[in-house]
Structure formats: C-alpha cells, structure tokens
Amino acid sequence: MLRALNLEPQKCTGCLQCELACSYENEGVFNPARSRIKVFNFHDEGRFAPYTCTQCEQAWCLHACPVEAIVLNTATGAKEVREDICVGCKVCTIACPFGTVNYNQDSGKVIKCDLCGGDPWCAKACPTGAISYVDLDNTGLDRMRAWAQQRPAGPASYNTPRARATPADFTRQD
C-alpha cells in the first residue's frame, strides 16, 4: 500500500516543527531555509498552510530532468533526486507547477521531498495532525468521516436546512 502526505491547513498553527524535522532529517541541522516542506502564513486572514511536493504520478520534474537524476522510488511512490547525478541545471524547478522542487546554493543540487524513504519526519513532528501520512487511496477518509459525523441523526433530519452544506461548513472551525 502506498501512502501520501495528507495536509490539512485548517489544523496548522504555523509552529514550523515540520520544517525543523525535515531539515534535520535531510541536512543534519535545524534549518527552515533548507526544509522541503514550507508553512505559509496568510497573516491578515489568520491562516497557515503547510505545503510540499504531492509526488505527482506524471511528475513534471522527473520528465524535465535532462540527466535522469529524478527517479521513482517504487516502494514509496516518491520522486527522489539522485544527488550524484543531479547537475544543478534547475530545469526541474521550472517544470514543477507547484514550486516544490528547489535549488540549494550550498550543495549546487536541487532538493525536494522524498517522503523520508517512507517515514516522513514532518508528519511525525506535527503537533496538531495538520500533516499525516495516510493510505494514498484514502487521503479524504478523515474528512469524509468528519462530514459523516456532522449529519444529524435520523433520516428525517436530512431534509432540514442544516443538512445542506454551505461554504462555511468547509472552512475552518475553531
């Protein structure tokens, strides 16, 4: 069973534990500047959002690489950068529509999320469950369950106005 990082921005507090964990696992130092996952703070809206590579099935970065330095790890589904092959041309950083492949000035190579070989540190470090590592086919399972739980009990109540979703039902509730 392949698994995927499941990001739930509404649970994020912006603490950056994920960035610290990621940089430590990959670089051996606590350094958000070298993290493969980033947390964005939309200050005026009071929103935080963790963001990283989604491991696209047809990965733009992988196909764009002229030296085939980005390879599929079949055990995890991650698209991984082979540092010994990467020439630092940065074409992958242009190809990625999401900006989640980045150049590292110190090494002259690109860096991106590799799911830590199947045990992602960001998910382990997240204190609020905003990042979890779940069955790839069921990234929506928790949301489905939460939604299902919200339905009032008894079939009759399905006809009440409350049973119809409004946009507010899908936005953050504290």
Added chain:
Amino acid sequence: MAWTQNVLRVNLSSGETVKEPLNMTWADSYLGQRGLASKYLAEEIDPAVDALSPDNKLIMVTGPLTGTMASTGGRYSVVTKSPLTGAIACSNSGGFIGAEIKMAGWDMIIFEGRSDTPVYLYLENQKAELLPAHDLWGTSVWETDERLHQKHQDPLIRIACVGRAAEQGNLYAGIINDLHRAAGRSGVGTVMASKNLKALVCRGTRGVGNLKDPLRFLQAAEQGKRVLAENAVTGQGLPQYGTQVLMNVINEMGAMPTRNMQDVQFEGAHNISGEAMHEPRSSDGQPNLTTNAACFGCTIACGRISTVHKGHFTVENKPQYWGASGGLEYEAAWALGSDTGVDDLDALTYANFLCNEDGFDPISFGSTLAAAMELYEMGVITQQDTDGIELKFGSAEALTRATELTARGEGFGKVLGLGSKRLCEKYGHPELSMTVKAQEFPAYDPRGIQGMGLAYATSNRGACHLRGYTVASEVLGIPEKTDPLATDGKAELVKAFQDATAVVDSSGLCVFTTFAWTLDDIAPQLDAACEGNWSTGKLLEVGERIWNLERDFNLKAGLTGKDDTLPKRLRKDAAKSGPAKGMVNELDSMLPRYYEIRGWTPQGELTAETRQRLNL
C-alpha cells in the same frame, strides 16, 4: 554545542560592527539569554548610568535551545537598563526573530553608543550592516515592517523594530517582532529608540546544529512535547483559550484587579474572557477569535489571532484594521479591560492592535490609564488635561482615544506615556500609582493571591508576573497546591519560582511550558544539547546566581530594600468582595523570611557569604 559562540558587537556611535567569541566561562555559569546577557551587561556598564544615555547598552540575546526542535525553542530576550524602573530590564519575546538570529549564526547582539542619525541593522548570516533609516523614523512598527520587506524584496526576512511610541519617549515602549510579538515590558524599546536604532532585519540560513548528543536531544525534546500535549493546561486550555483561559478563573477567586485596583472582581469579566472570544458577536455573528497561532517551534500554540468587526466604532472607515492580527492575551485583556472598567471586547482588541502597531506595553499603558481615570473621577484632572477626553471608568471611547494618542505620543498621550508613577506624582497623588519600582502591576491582585505580593515586591524588574509565577501553585496547583490566602511558606515558594524561571528564561524556551514542565523536564533537553553538565541541581544553582546578579545590579543602580514594597492600597485597603474579602496583602510577614532564605541582610543586601557561595 548549542551556542553558536558568536557575539556581534555593534557600536552605533562609530558605525562599526565586530564579531567576538562568546565568553564560554560565563555561558557555563549563566547558561544563555537572560542570565548570560545580564552578566555581560553587569560587566560592561555602570549600573548607575542614565538608561537613555549612549553609555547604556542594549543586548538582544538567544538561548542555547533557541532555533532547535525543542518545543517553544524560539525565544529571545532584550536586556538593558530600564528607563522606567532604573533597574535591570529583561524582556522576553517569541515569534520568529529569535530563531532567525540564531540561524544567522549569532548568540547575542550587543548594541552600544548612539547613532547620530536613524539606522537599522541588517543581518544576513554573518554579514552585518548598519543602513540608514531616515525614511522609517516616524512610522509605526507595521509600516516599518512592510517597507523593509518591500525594500529588501525578501519575504523571508524577520524584523524586530520600535514604533512611534518609543521614538516619542514613551517609557514603557517595547520592541515588536513579527508584527505582534513583543519584548514588551520595562521600556526596552525606549532604550533602542534612544540609540537611534529603528530596527533589526535578519535573515539566517545557516541553521542550528552541532548539538552535544543529537539523538539524545531529539528523544528528550520528543518526551517534553508529549508531556506538554498530555497536560490539561498546555495541551487543551492554552491552545483553545490562550492565556485568556484565566480571565474567569482569576475573577471568581477575587484576584482580578479592577478600576486601578480599587476592586478585585470585574462585573464585565465574562465579556472579555477567552470564552467570549469564541462566541459569535451580536454585530456580525462571527467570533472575535479567528485562530490560534504558534511561535517558532511551539507545540502549545496559545497565540490569539483576532478580527475586529468592520462596523465596530473603533475601526469603521479604517480598513487597515479589518484584517486578522495579534489578539488579546490575558494581560492585555485585563489591563485594557477590567482595570479601565471597559468590557467591549472589540474595543480592547483594537486598543491591543494599536499597542502592537506602535510598540508599547498594554499592561503599563492600561494601568497608567486606569490611574488617570481615577484621578479624573476624583476631579484632580479634567478634560482640559485630557485633550477633551471624558476619562471615565468603563468608557470604551475614552480607552480607544487615549490609546491612539499614546501610540503617537501626542498631547495627553505623552503624559500617559510616562507611566503610572510619574503621572500620579505629576498630579500630586503618588499613592494612586499601582506600581512596584515604577513598573505597573500585572493581572493578579495580591490581596487574593498572597505569594504574588511578595513576588511583585521582590521582582528584579518591578511589578511582574513572569519573574515568579506563584499563581501556578496558589491557583492552579502546579506543581502542588498552596493556599492563596495564606502567607506561610510563601517566601520559599517565591524563591523557588524565581530561581527556576530565571533558568527557563535563559534556555531559549518559553516560561509557559512550566504549566507542565519542571526543571526535570528541561534539564535532559539542555544536557543533551549543551556542552557541560546540566543537571537539575546545576540549573537551580544557575537560576539563583542569575537572580542574585540582577539584584546586585539593582543595588548598585541605587535601589534598596525599601523599594521591595507594594502600594499602600494593597497593604491597607481590604479587598471588597470575593474569597479574599476583608484581606490585604501581608507582605511584611513574608519579606524578612524571604531575605533570610536568599542569604541577604535584613536590609536586603547580598552577604559576603552569599556572593562567595554563588561565585559572584
């Protein structure tokens, strides 16, 4: 090695910046942050110096765990001599600037002298430059932050700066970082502005590494996080309600200072409580609270992010205040609210926004305004003094207007910026100033929580709840419950809290962890990260040493045991309601014992034996 071992010395008079090695002997005796910078300050300045002269120094300092994965490991402190109290000042802040300084490779930045013209310090890793700040002088914290982000074209820089209050000489101006985190108390921002230093801009990409035993550190940090998550206060109360979880609790026990501490319970407490911040407003059906937020590395996330209703009278036609920003913490809610008798949650939130926007301490401000309101109601001051403001307790209009004037240092706002002691002296009623060593009280009335009276009286930076938070024991039962109305054993309790807090403030961690952690939870994290042996026993010794060093600084600065006191109102006027009804604070029955166990003379001075024992 959790220290970077780099100190940046910035001479603002000459414009020189020099890199120096950290004094590791001192680090072994004072740990970091509060302790270590206090040692540097005590060694480098004459404690009797005028706080606003070029001879005072201002130190921004991180702790050994700042920038690590330890929960809450993002703190930094600003240490200097206070212009408000004349005592040593140490103000601690979260947000992200502390970790950024560390990521850039610095433990400490020492600012000395005074620049002829406004400047700001730009730090990019080991590159340090003083750049002109003419165009920023006279602008608020928020505008400065925005302009510096535009100028440097770097969304990832972190900024700490002063606002207009500090520039105008407000004596309790703070240094604001990340828009609404504050090194807030004792006027450290006033000192920064007096040096013509507008801002620190920092970008650090070197990271923090080289810990003594990384694997053991990760395990200790993980264990610490688990303790925080499983504790009811740090795991549930603080994330959900922030420090505002205390509003109703403290009010019910009759320790809510109200209307310049004339009362100990506030009838409007619920309206400004953490619970109320969650409730839908009558105006627009939305809650005041937008979300909770964490500082760097914090797994508690007590921070409040709030939004004021667009139609509220305070922000109508002012779209710059319509977005979400730093909301009310308990201290701000109390000082701006119950102490002024105002229970309009959105008005308090707006006033709090202004305190952040122009960088001044809402505790000192609210308390000073409360004293002015009492003077107004007594008829000592009139609308002629207050620029026409009808300065009545309970008036949200008076609160917001006074806050606007104080933010800009205009008119009566300039007088309010002097702080409660100077304001009350100016109008001939010094007894109405609710201060210790000229610093205003925080939100716990010591008639209802006896130990806090002793903690306030002996705090090294004037009245303060963060120097020895015996509320934890007397109210919340942490680490064990003591009777808030009793004085027995409080000297020992205060000393224990003061020493332990000095350690936490020197580590890079947040003192709020101590709702769940003791030094036994902190020692393993420090010991795995830092060279040397950092057992609980050694940490207690370090804490006591720090406390005595600060005390020694204050005595040399001219303070004496006579300053270890409380306003007459708290010692003579009995609480009017609640469980402490009929009680005053019995400071006199606690203080002699406190001096004794501190190893001080009956006059409150360090004995030779104490100096020798602590290697001072």
